[in-house]
Structure formats: C-alpha cells, structure tokens
Amino acid sequence: MKMMDIYNKLLKTLGEQKWWPAKTPFEVVVGAILTQRTKWENVAKAIHELEKNDLLDPDALSSVDKSRLESLIKGTGFYRQKAERLQTVSKYFAKNGISSLTKKPAGVLRNELLSLKGIGKETADSILLYALDKPKFVIDAYTVRICKCLGISGGYDRLQEKFESALPKDVTLFKEFHALLVEYGKRYCNKNRCDKCILLPAKD
DNA sequence: CACCAGGTTGACC
DNA sequence: GGTCAACATGGT
Numbered sequence: 001m002k003m004m005d006i007y008n009k010l011l012k013t014l015g016e017q018k019w020w021p022a023k024t025p026f027e028v029v030v031g032a033i034l035t036q037r038t039k040w041e042n043v044a045k046a047i048h049e050l051e052k053n054d055l056l057d058p059d060a061l062s063s064v065d066k067s068r069l070e071s072l073i074k075g076t077g078f079y080r081q082k083a084e085r086l087q088t089v090s091k092y093f094a095k096n097g098i099s100s101l102t103k104k105p106a107g108v109l110r111n112e113l114l115s116l117k118g119i120g121k122e123t124a125d126s127i128l129l130y131a132l133d134k135p136k137f138v139i140d141a142y143t144v145r146i147c148k149c150l151g152i153s154g155g156y157d158r159l160q161e162k163f164e165s166a167l168p169k170d171v172t173l174f175k176e177f178h179a180l181l182v183e184y185g186k187r188y189c190n191k192n193r194c195d196k197c198i199l200l201p202a203k204d
Numbered sequence: 205c206a207c208c209a210g211g212t213t214g215a216c217c
Numbered sequence: 218g219g220t221c222a223a224c225a226t227g228g229t
Contacts, residue, residue, distance in 0.1 A: 019210095036211040042227065043210090077226040081212085120212050140210050182210050191208060192229095 001150070001199075003166035007173070009199055010180040014187075017179035020130040022047075025098050027056055028131035032123045033085050034076045046073045062090035085118030092116055098132070106134040121156050129178070133171050137163040138178045142185025149189055149196050 022028045027047065034043040047056070049072045055061050061069070070083045092112070093101070101109060106128055113124040121139070128134040139156045147159055154162065167173060188195045 032210090035209090037209060037224085038211090039209045039227075041209095075226060077209085078211090078224050079226075081224060085212090118212065122211060126210080138210085142210070178210090186210085 003163060006150070006199060007167075007177050007180070010184055011176070013198065014180055014183050017176060017183055019175055019179035020126075022130075024056065025131040026058060026093060029089060029093060029127050030056065030061070030086060032126040032131075033082055033089060033118065034073060036082070036123065037078065038076045042075045042077070046076045049073070058090045058094035062087050062094050081118065085116075088116050088118060089113075102132050106136060109134070110136070125160075129171065129174055135164075135169040135171050135174055136160075137167070137174050139163075140178070140182060142189065143178070143181045145194070146181055146185055146189050146199075149194060150199060 020028050020031065021044075022031055030050065031040075031043055031047060034046055050056050050061070053072065055064055055069070055072070064087075066083055066087065069086065070079050073079050073082055073086070076082060104112075109132065110124050110128060113119050113127060114121070119127075125136045125138045128136040129138055137160050139159050144155070144159065147154070152159070152162065163177075167177070184199075188198055
C-alpha cells in the first residue's frame, strides 16, 4: 500500500484533524515541549494557565521565575525539566524571532533546535512543521507502532525518509497526515490494543 | 493497584 | 551502533 493510500484511508476514516491546535507559532513551541510523554488534555490546561498569566511569549517565558513556571505546568508531568526546557527554547526564540527563523533553511534550523537541551528529533520536527511551516515529517511513537502493524520497518530516521520520499513536499499534507496517524493510534493502535484490520497491510 | 500518555537525556555496553 | 532507567502528574 502506498503512503498516499494510507493517508486517504485515514482521512476517510477519521476526517480532517486540522492540527496543531494553537493560536500562535510560539504556542506550538510551548506545546511541543509540554506534550512530551504527556496527554494533550493536560497540556491544554497548562497552556491556558500560561496564557492567563501573559506568559505565551518568548521574552516573558524566558524571564519568568522558574518555580512559578513549574507550578503553572505541574499538571503536565516532568515539570522541573520541562520548565528548564521551556526557558531554554524561549531564549532561543527571543533572540532570533519567528520571522527571522522562518527564513533559515530547514536543515540549519533543525540542527540549531537539536542542539538545545530538551529538544530531540520529534520535538524539533514538530516545531519545524507546525510552528515554522517547514516540510518535515514528524515521527512519533504512534507512527512507529502503526507502521510496524503495516509491515513498514525502521526507526525515526528511516521512517521519516520513507514518508518524505514517498509524499509530495506539501506542508499541509504533512501536518494532516501526522495528525491522522496520532488520532488513529490513540483510537486503534496503542499499547492497550491494536486493531490491525482497519488499514490494509502494506509492503515495506 | 498497575499501566500509560503526541520524548529526551546520560550512562552503559 | 543499541538498550535502559530517570524524569512526575493525571487518568483508566
């Protein structure tokens, strides 16, 4: 089964997801850190708390008292390291600015993000795709699991290469496809259960 | 009570 | 190169 066939089947089954739920690019960045190993529902509450305190801004977030930030995001778990990571990435965005970052090549940007402590491949690619509109395909735990069910093997790099080489470099498509994979994973292919019957088996 | 959630890191082999 | 515990709260 081709990648586009999988996409079309997911789209038809689940409908459009229209990710990422955020009002601004920087809110995507914040969400990308907070959602690490955490349910989005808890992340949404934390982001609302930050918004109420006028902290959804690189300058404000990088200069806020750390213990106060920790208490505001406690519900997302790993709150001490996430507070640290948020301030690290906030300083980076405060220094550079969204519009100037958007002009940089994706590869350069990706390496800069990966050099920040607390930003690994998935978080970096989520920021590139959903905050800066770069055509990078995001691979997450659900995507790996679903691909395995479909007979598509590989870790992060290999799977990313497979998606990116098989699809047109369309930011909107990349965004929607990843969102669909996560939604499908949550419903049908997670640690608790995996209904392999909904999607047809694919060749590697 | 046990297990998991839209990961990353550093230690170890 | 790969594997593993630590990080921590909230929901089933």
